[in-house]
Amino acid sequence: MKPSLGRCLLRLFTVQGSWNYERMLGIGFGVAEEPLLRGLSPEAYRTAMARGAHFFNAHPYLCGMAVGAAARAEHDGVPADQVERLRTALCGPLGSVGDRLVWAGWLPLNSGLALAGIALGMGWWAVVGFVALYNVGHVGLRWWALQAGWTHGLRVVDALRHPFLRRAGAFLAPAMAIATGAALPLTMGYLSGPFPGWARVLLAGAVGTGVLLLQWRRLGLTGIRLGLGFAAIGLIVGLVWR
Amino acid sequence: MTIEQGGLLLVWGTLVGLDLVSMPQAMISRPLVAGALAGAMLGDLGTGLQLGVIFELFQYDILPMGAVRYPEYGPATVAAVGAAHASTGALGVALGVVVGLATGLLGGISIHFMRRANAWAVRRHSDALERGDVSVIVRLHVASMLRDAARAALVTGAGLALGAGVHALLVSGLAVRGAMVVAVAVTGASIAAGTVGILRLIGRGPDLRWFAAGLLGGAAGVWLR
Numbered sequence: 001m002k003p004s005l006g007r008c009l010l011r012l013f014t015v016q017g018s019w020n021y022e023r024m025l026g027i028g029f030g031v032a033e034e035p036l037l038r039g040l041s042p043e044a045y046r047t048a049m050a051r052g053a054h055f056f057n058a059h060p061y062l063c064g065m066a067v068g069a070a071a072r073a074e075h076d077g078v079p080a081d082q083v084e085r086l087r088t089a090l091c092g093p094l095g096s097v098g099d100r101l102v103w104a105g106w107l108p109l110n111s112g113l114a115l116a117g118i119a120l121g122m123g124w125w126a127v128v129g130f131v132a133l134y135n136v137g138h139v140g141l142r143w144w145a146l147q148a149g150w151t152h153g154l155r156v157v158d159a160l161r162h163p164f165l166r167r168a169g170a171f172l173a174p175a176m177a178i179a180t181g182a183a184l185p186l187t188m189g190y191l192s193g194p195f196p197g198w199a200r201v202l203l204a205g206a207v208g209t210g211v212l213l214l215q216w217r218r219l220g221l222t223g224i225r226l227g228l229g230f231a232a233i234g235l236i237v238g239l240v241w242r
Numbered sequence: 243m244t245i246e247q248g249g250l251l252l253v254w255g256t257l258v259g260l261d262l263v264s265m266p267q268a269m270i271s272r273p274l275v276a277g278a279l280a281g282a283m284l285g286d287l288g289t290g291l292q293l294g295v296i297f298e299l300f301q302y303d304i305l306p307m308g309a310v311r312y313p314e315y316g317p318a319t320v321a322a323v324g325a326a327h328a329s330t331g332a333l334g335v336a337l338g339v340v341v342g343l344a345t346g347l348l349g350g351i352s353i354h355f356m357r358r359a360n361a362w363a364v365r366r367h368s369d370a371l372e373r374g375d376v377s378v379i380v381r382l383h384v385a386s387m388l389r390d391a392a393r394a395a396l397v398t399g400a401g402l403a404l405g406a407g408v409h410a411l412l413v414s415g416l417a418v419r420g421a422m423v424v425a426v427a428v429t430g431a432s433i434a435a436g437t438v439g440i441l442r443l444i445g446r447g448p449d450l451r452w453f454a455a456g457l458l459g460g461a462a463g464v465w466l467r
Contacts, residue, residue, distance in 0.1 A: 019264075186460045
């Protein structure tokens with residue numbers, strides 16, 4: 001591992017640290033890119049840093065691909081407007097690929113497995129397994145993205161066409177569906193276990209009503225609002241029914 | 243809960259809050275992890291896991307994409323476990339979830355204000371940023387993370403304090419049956435939120451078949467147990 005790439009990777013773990021509505025990931029991008037820009041002349045270094053801190057937004061795990069590619073382009077003496085265009089062009093694809101792979105694939109897959117594990121009595125081990133397995137994928141993806149960006153530079157789009165990403169997407173979607181599907185009844189069994197018979201019937205009713213209310217889009221209900229609403233109703237009934 | 247345990251939960255809640263957005267996004271902020279470790283700190287892993295599962299299901303309601311605003315369930319789960327630990331059985335679950343939901347809402351609002359504060363700081367230093375002043379860029383970044391740590395600590399602290407207050411209020415007001423009704427209501431809401439969130443993730447495409455297969459397998463698992 002090149003020392004500057006290692007330092008860059010470490011800083012990428014904080015890339016969202018200064019997330020804001022103005023430049024989104026921009027400042028974090030600049031901070032992460034800085035170790036890769038150190039070999040440039042002082043003037044080129046400063047202008048590259050200023051560009052690095054401009055607006056940027058993408059999936060945080062794949063952000064390294066843009067950081068590596070932009071830094072490589074700066075070293076290759078690519079004109080400033082072309083570096084800016086590269087950054088802008090990467091926002092959308094890195095965001096959508098990352099969202100699909102991680103937020104809608106790898107994370108719910110691991111979470112579903114952990115939920116099922118807890119419901120099946122694995123306890124602490126399910127949680128440890130979740131953290132360990134998830135982060136193998138997490139750290140691996142960050143490292144791969146950074147290396148790919150640094151290696152390909154302006155041709156970084158080639159890395160986005162890598163068969164690994166297509167295969168991962170094709171595997172993760174059904175795997176996530178199976179894991180979360182299995183986790184739902186197991187979790188329901190686990191959570192209803194301590195309740196007596198009448199309360200289980202009430203629970204089934206609460207779940208059914210909750211699903212219907214959440215699906216009714218015109219209500220604009222979210223999970224937390226439903227939870228607070230049900231808690232309020234439960235408290236009123238609970239305080240009256242003694 | 244002793245003062246030492248309260249302090250440990252505060253530190254844990256702060257780390258969990260930092261993990262959500264700032265660093266390192268290793269998913270210790272997932273309620274499953276946050277709740278289990280909070281439970282272990284209190285010597286009550288069972289409650290930690292139970293509340294972790296409940297809030298993990300609520301978490302499925304959220305897809306943290308782009309600049310979307312969402313509740314923050316990590317520190318909320320830590321506060322929930324702290325509140326639930328003071329009581330046993332259904333009352334503990336009821337108390338914990340009520341406190342956790344309120345803390346989650348507060349956490350979400352605090353993230354929004356922190357992002358606005360970050361944007362304000364960026365605007366204030368825009369000239370230095372355009373000059374490529376590295377020290378300013380790094381200072382802004384570090385200051386934002388410290389702001390997030392302070393925010394997470396405040397949210398966790400507020401949740402723990404809320405837990406103590408709600409505990410005093412509800413213990414005297416709720417009978418066992420009443421506590422059971424609240425616990426059932428909030429557990430039902432979490433399962434409903436989890437179900438709808440998962441269905442939204444899967445969509446109406448071919449993965450629905452895989453989901454149905456998983457559902458059947460899970461149901462068979464429940465039946466066999």
